[in-house]
Amino acid sequence: xxxxxxxxxxxxxxxxxxxxxxxxxxxxxxxxxxxxxxxxxxxxxxxxxxxxxxxxxxxxxxxxxxxxxxxxxxxxxxxxxxxxxxxxxxxxxxxxxxxxxxxxxxxxxxxxxxxxxxxxxxxxxxxxxxxxxxxxxxxxxxxxxxxxxxxxxxxxxxxxxxxxxxxxxxxxxxxxxxxxxxxxxxxxxxxxxxxxxxxxxxxxxxxxxx
Amino acid sequence: xxxxxxxxxxxxxxxxxxxxxxxxxxxxxxxxxxxxxxxxxxxxxxxxxxxxxxxxxxxxxxxxxxxxxxxxxxxxxxxxxxxxxxxxxxxxxxxxxxxxxxxxxxxxxxxxxxxxxxxxxxxxxxxxxxxxxxxxxxxxxxxxxxxxxxxxxxxxxxxxxxxxxxxxxxxxxxxxxxxxxxxxxxxxxxxxxxxxxxxxxxxxxxxxxxxxxxxxxxxxxxxxxxxxxxxxxxxxxxx
Numbered sequence: 001x002x003x004x005x006x007x008x009x010x011x012x013x014x015x016x017x018x019x020x021x022x023x024x025x026x027x028x029x030x031x032x033x034x035x036x037x038x039x040x041x042x043x044x045x046x047x048x049x050x051x052x053x054x055x056x057x058x059x060x061x062x063x064x065x066x067x068x069x070x071x072x073x074x075x076x077x078x079x080x081x082x083x084x085x086x087x088x089x090x091x092x093x094x095x096x097x098x099x100x101x102x103x104x105x106x107x108x109x110x111x112x113x114x115x116x117x118x119x120x121x122x123x124x125x126x127x128x129x130x131x132x133x134x135x136x137x138x139x140x141x142x143x144x145x146x147x148x149x150x151x152x153x154x155x156x157x158x159x160x161x162x163x164x165x166x167x168x169x170x171x172x173x174x175x176x177x178x179x180x181x182x183x184x185x186x187x188x189x190x191x192x193x194x195x196x197x198x199x200x201x202x203x204x205x206x207x208x209x210x
Numbered sequence: 211x212x213x214x215x216x217x218x219x220x221x222x223x224x225x226x227x228x229x230x231x232x233x234x235x236x237x238x239x240x241x242x243x244x245x246x247x248x249x250x251x252x253x254x255x256x257x258x259x260x261x262x263x264x265x266x267x268x269x270x271x272x273x274x275x276x277x278x279x280x281x282x283x284x285x286x287x288x289x290x291x292x293x294x295x296x297x298x299x300x301x302x303x304x305x306x307x308x309x310x311x312x313x314x315x316x317x318x319x320x321x322x323x324x325x326x327x328x329x330x331x332x333x334x335x336x337x338x339x340x341x342x343x344x345x346x347x348x349x350x351x352x353x354x355x356x357x358x359x360x361x362x363x364x365x366x367x368x369x370x371x372x373x374x375x376x377x378x379x380x381x382x383x384x385x386x387x388x389x390x391x392x393x394x395x396x397x398x399x400x401x402x403x404x405x406x407x408x409x410x411x412x413x414x415x416x417x418x419x420x421x422x423x424x425x426x427x428x429x430x431x432x433x434x435x436x437x438x439x440x441x442x443x444x445x446x447x448x449x
Binding site (some may be wrong): 019025040064067068070072075076079080083086087090091092095097101105149 | 214218219223224226227230234237238241244245248249251252360430
């Protein structure tokens with residue numbers, strides 16, 4: 001770890017990645033986790049876009065936090081978030097046209113992703129810019145870690161490929177192996193996500209408060 | 211100014227909005243040329259896909275390669291409502307509302323292998339954009355593609371999948387018994403469920419379960435576009 005990150009800073013990232021992971025602990029952002037994880041490639045691009053948006057929006061909102069009138073704070077947060085999302089979407093359309101076509105509305109829907117709004121409201125409004133940036137980055141990466149895990153399983157089991165390359169050897173197909181169709185559909189993502197949340201919560205020792 | 215005052219709130223909102231809109235305008239403006247290039251490329255790629263190239267484009271082809279293949283093999287024509295080719299006109303010169311239609315001719319050397327034209331129509335949620343290609347006989351479908359739509363993924367959006375598009379290949383749009391144009395109809399679910407007669411079934415393709423209205427849109431659009439181009443095809447039709 002570089003020296004610019006103090007022990008506290010590292011804890012911010014670690015918390016977001018593991019102890020309060022936005023998907024497994026807070027169970028936020030599930031909609032996009034189901035929609036874009038059929039292939040690893042779309043999931044990776046989605047993760048990059050979301051991480052960018054949540055880290056930047058946290059930073060910007062934290063910079064403004066002492067000036068935002070509390071009456072209109074939600075709408076200001078949303079204005080910042082939507083501007084960043086539109087930037088990300090425009091950028092994808094210019095440089096990764098095929099992927100942006102596949103992701104279609106889901107990039108735009110980052111605006112309504114509870115993780116982004118939730119971090120802005122819960123963290124960035126009360127903490128200084130650099131910490132907020134780290135918190136955003138950590139949450140983005142925490143979301144990405146789960147999405148990538150789901151996407152890897154779904155693509156391998158559902159289509160027999162990874163990043164479009166065949167990974168299931170041909171002789172298995174000749175011996176009657178069939179791709180698991182349910183993994184391509186949304187229920188497949190539900191099953192995987194459930195399993196991942198279970199394993200993660202068992203390992204981190206989290207229990208729901210009564 | 212007080213942080214709670216109404217004036218402050220309005221001024222703050224105004225400043226944020228102005229900054230956001232200016233930066234978005236700057237981003238959009240600077241990326242526009244690239245986006246338009248991508249969009250134009252995508253259309254060319256779809257025309258090439260619809261006409262069913264003898265050597266399919268490799269997935270690694272760069273935009274430059276695609277452009278080269280396109281320029282080599284596709285001749286762009288414009289026809290009028292009477293089916294005559296309009297000389298000195300290019301598809302991009304057609305204005306909305308004009309009674310001129312673009313036509314893309316696929317040639318290998320001197321031999322014409324396919325005619326492709328754009329289709330536009332309404333699905334369930336959105337406008338569908340695609341291309342339909344006919345064989346040189348003017349009656350057999352060579353290929354169909356959809357490149358832009360906003361239908362439900364997994365349902366209506368299946369129109370962009372190969373299984374759906376491949377069903378059209380080899381179907382004819384000419385009813386020999388009645389000697390008239392008979393566009394393809396997208397059935398409700400598998401064709402065998404609704405149409406028993408074998409001759410009639412030739413004019414149907416399997417529909418998408420759960421996306422009947424998208425299928426209806428596809429049927430209507432094929433019928434309308436074929437009618438538009440019929441004056442031209444009736445001149446070259448070989449039956």
